[in-house]
Amino acid sequence: MKALVLAGGKGTRLRPLTHTSAKQLVPVANKPVLYYGLEAIRDAGIRECGIVVGDTGAEIRAAVGDGARFGLEVTYIEQPAPLGLAHCVLIAGDFLAGDPFVMYLGDNFLVGGIGGLVEAFTREACDARILLTRVAEPQYYGIAELGPGGEIRALQEKPEHPRSDLAIVGVYAFSPAVHRAVREIRPSARGELEITDAIQWLIENGHTVRSHMVSGYWKDTGRLQDILECNRMVLERVEPGVAGTVDRLSEITGRVVVEPGAVVENSVLRGPVVVGADAKIISSYVGPFTSIGAGCVLQNAEIEYSIVLDGSSVDGVSRIAHSLIGRNVEVSRAAGVSNTHELMVGDHSRIQVKV
Known part of the structure; x- marks a missing residue:
């Protein structure tokens, strides 16, 4: 089994920090978010890892290298533009070479690893197994609707009226059947090949798509409050020294x-x-x-x-x-007149000043 890690994207919700840095390298407890994902892949017994990179590819390459420090063999795959998660699968076809694989979004933070997902996928024959977690506000996520046996019946992308509270986490396990799916779908209204459309294609064409619940803690680290919350979770478990x-x-x-x-x-x-x-x-x-x-x-x-x-x-x-x-x-601290604030602030910044 192989892994495909997505480390492109522009990280617009963390600007201005991500104007000059890859969002996957923002640190949690002084370690980049991406490193936690790579370690989870290694701990699941996977050794071959493809990393899809975009504009920040040079920074990702410098941080990860050949993957040896993580116990991985890393291959880099260039994505010319952020054209969607399914597009990442499409351009990684040569690397994946017909093998089953785990797709892991590099800015996701997951406590508990992916060993359970990988074990369940290899134990029960299916063409996709999707990691899910319950959320309080499902209208802001991709949502899965399940059948009685845990199979996924349908997916909704940020629905106004969600049919479940089960959000799609950014970790997936696929058989080679997904390669046809990503070739068959068409770009969405935002001009991207959506992985949810590819999974829906599998469902509608008779392929078995199953669910797997998150056993630990998950966050998409795209926002400031999420990064700080992940930092809290890791620090609560740190060994003092x-x-x-x-x-x-x-x-x-x-x-x-x-x-x-x-x-x-x-x-x-x-x-x-x-x-x-x-x-x-x-x-x-x-x-x-x-x-x-x-x-x-x-x-x-x-x-x-x-x-x-x-x-x-x-x-x-x-x-x-x-x-x-x-x-x-x-x-x-600024010198001079009290209650005067002197600021040099870049584009897309957020400043809160108490007055």
Whole structure:
């Protein structure tokens, strides 16, 4: 069995961060979301992995390499434009070469792995097995309608009146029958070849399509609140350990990781928290569910429930929360007139200022 990982797309919901970075490489607990997916594929016993890349292909290649660090053999497949998930299957035909495969969306975060899905797919003969989870607002998702035996009868894409609360998670297992399906369908109204249309084609043409429920936790990490929630979930399970330097004036409580080279001086860290390699935390408070990236500097600052990416600094700013700060960003207190805010903000940004 092979794996096909989709790591293209533009990540418009995470702009401006994704103007300069692949959305699949946004870190959760200081590790890119994509890495969790690759590890899940390896843990399911799969070794051959194709990765579909687009505009951010060079960054994905640099981050993943040949896949050896994950126990995988990686082949890169270029998608010239974001033409849909089914189009990814279409252009990966030579790599897949008639083998069954798992398709995994690289910006999905799944706790519990995909071993159960792979085992069920190989145990019971079917042409597709689709991972599902129950959601509170099914009108915002692709939805599956099931028959009495767990077979999928029909799919709806973001329906106004959903016929179930079972959302389609971005992980699928397919037999080679899907290759004909992606050739037979036509682009949707948005100009893409939709994988839901390909699965519907399989159903309507007598192929067996079964469901598999998520056993753990799933999030599509396309929005800020989803990234922060995934960060919280991982940090709740982190094994504490101090490999850096913490002085005697500092206070550490709860699950806290201080990576090698990091320095903590005269500060309070209340876990769960991860402080990246070579970061400096000086006279600051770092509250629960916060990840500080490698090489960051926090001085006279307060932050909680947030993610700070590599190389950024926060100086003299109190009570930052529910925030995602990109790479090599400078956040500092403005001098001069009180209650005056000095901002340099890029396109598609979101700023909330308390007045």
